[in-house]
Amino acid sequence: MSRAMIELHNVSKRFGAVEAVRGVDLTIAEGEIVTLLGPSGSGKTTLLRMIAGFELPDKGRIVLDGKDVTHAPPYERDVRLVFQSYALFPHLTVEQNVEFGLKMMGVSASERRERVKDAISLVRIEGKEKARPHELSGGQKQRVALARALVCKPKVLLLDEPLSALDAKLRDAMQVELKKLQQKVGITFVFVTHDQQSALVVSDRIAVVNEGRIEQYAGVAEIYHRPKTAFVASFLGESNLLTARVLSRGDGKVRLSLAAGIEVIANDDGSRQYGSQVTVAIRPEKIHVEIFEFEMDGTFHGQVTDEIFRGPLAQLSIITESGLELTAVVATRTADRDTPSKGEQVTWWVHRDDVVIVG
Ligand SMILES: Nc1ncnc2c1ncn2[C@@H]1O[C@H](COP(=O)(O)OP(=O)(O)OP(=O)(O)O)[C@@H](O)[C@H]1O
Ligand SMILES: [Mg+2]
Numbered sequence: 001m002s003r004a005m006i007e008l009h010n011v012s013k014r015f016g017a018v019e020a021v022r023g024v025d026l027t028i029a030e031g032e033i034v035t036l037l038g039p040s041g042s043g044k045t046t047l048l049r050m051i052a053g054f055e056l057p058d059k060g061r062i063v064l065d066g067k068d069v070t071h072a073p074p075y076e077r078d079v080r081l082v083f084q085s086y087a088l089f090p091h092l093t094v095e096q097n098v099e100f101g102l103k104m105m106g107v108s109a110s111e112r113r114e115r116v117k118d119a120i121s122l123v124r125i126e127g128k129e130k131a132r133p134h135e136l137s138g139g140q141k142q143r144v145a146l147a148r149a150l151v152c153k154p155k156v157l158l159l160d161e162p163l164s165a166l167d168a169k170l171r172d173a174m175q176v177e178l179k180k181l182q183q184k185v186g187i188t189f190v191f192v193t194h195d196q197q198s199a200l201v202v203s204d205r206i207a208v209v210n211e212g213r214i215e216q217y218a219g220v221a222e223i224y225h226r227p228k229t230a231f232v233a234s235f236l237g238e239s240n241l242l243t244a245r246v247l248s249r250g251d252g253k254v255r256l257s258l259a260a261g262i263e264v265i266a267n268d269d270g271s272r273q274y275g276s277q278v279t280v281a282i283r284p285e286k287i288h289v290e291i292f293e294f295e296m297d298g299t300f301h302g303q304v305t306d307e308i309f310r311g312p313l314a315q316l317s318i319i320t321e322s323g324l325e326l327t328a329v330v331a332t333r334t335a336d337r338d339t340p341s342k343g344e345q346v347t348w349w350v351h352r353d354d355v356v357i358v359g
Contacts, residue, residue, distance in 0.1 A: 011060035038209030119151035233281035286354035
């Protein structure tokens with residue numbers, strides 16, 4: 001891995017009685033795009049503001065590009081923050097908004113012209129140079145805010161819910177664009193969102209924040225497929241969270257009972273002390289469902305109690321004879337079969353890699 005651009009060491013921050021951030025350790029590599037994903041009030045903005053220097057930690061250390069900046073003011077950190085509200089100057093044109101930071105930095109007029117032009121073309125708002133913020137759409141304002149930050153060529157760009165004011169279609173387009181932009185400029189991005197879809201699309205790695213702590217920090221695929229806690233499993237995507245009893249262990253495998261007659265295997269990662277009860281997470285799309293009834297080792301029967309059509313996918317509610325309730329997601333009608341519908345008997349199974357012990 002390349003060198004660390006941002007390091008948080010045991011960082012804590014309290015506001016009166018509220019422990020907004022509790023002992024966070026986080027390392028973000030140079031050129032990486034990392035998302036802080038978590039529910040409202042979990043401490044995401046506080047973390048960003050501490051990286052930017054607008055808030056000082058009560059405890060811990062912050063290191064930027066190898067330099068301890070724990071007590072440094074914002075202007076001594078090579079960091080820019082883009083807000084959800086864009087915070088554009090209403091009386092300045094697009095061009096002047098983008099140029100503003102360069103003027104503050106004392107960049108010469110000719111270099112300013114060049115860099116403003118590049119930044120405007122980078123975020124694709126050519127033609128709007130003379131417009132004022134009130135003449136722009138939400139997406140265009142967002143681009144100006146990005147250009148204004150990027151034009152300064154900071155080492156780190158912090159983005160606090162930059163897409164939340166946009167409608168769903170535009171947000172989808174902008175999140176892909178944001179990722180491409182980041183790859184092009186190679187600046188380290190820290191992106192804050194409570195939207196799991198944005199997090200998956202945009203990030204190299206995701207840090208899931210809950211109640212001021214980081215519950216898991218990993219690449220997008222790992223965090224989706226191998227959630228470490230029940231919170232991560234349910235906050236990022238959907239999961240069946242089931243209580244299971246450990247029947248036996250050995251050979252790197254755990255045999256679990258989910259309900260009477262329903263025994264599944266999970267991988268034993270050995271990192272937990274298994275009691276007799278564990279919680280497992282199974283993603284709905286990992287439950288294989290067939291409308292034929294058949295018997296094989298590791299297959300179970302159930303009845304579809306509900307079906308929700310979602311276009312390419314259908315969500316099924318399934319109940320087994322022993323009363324275990326599951327949600328499965330299957331492709332809707334394919335060439336050789338129909339989607340199981342309400343009232344039908346089905347056969348289902350799950351692969352051991354997809355039964356994840358989360359607690
Ligand atoms: N300046 C402040 N004074 C007092 N309490 C604060 C302050 N800033 C944040 N808090 C509290 O700290 C906690 C974390 O707030 P923070 O803004 O970091 O959450 P967040 O994850 O960004 O939430 P959201 O998704 O709603 O933006 C909250 O309980 C909040 O009320
Ligand atoms: Mg916030």
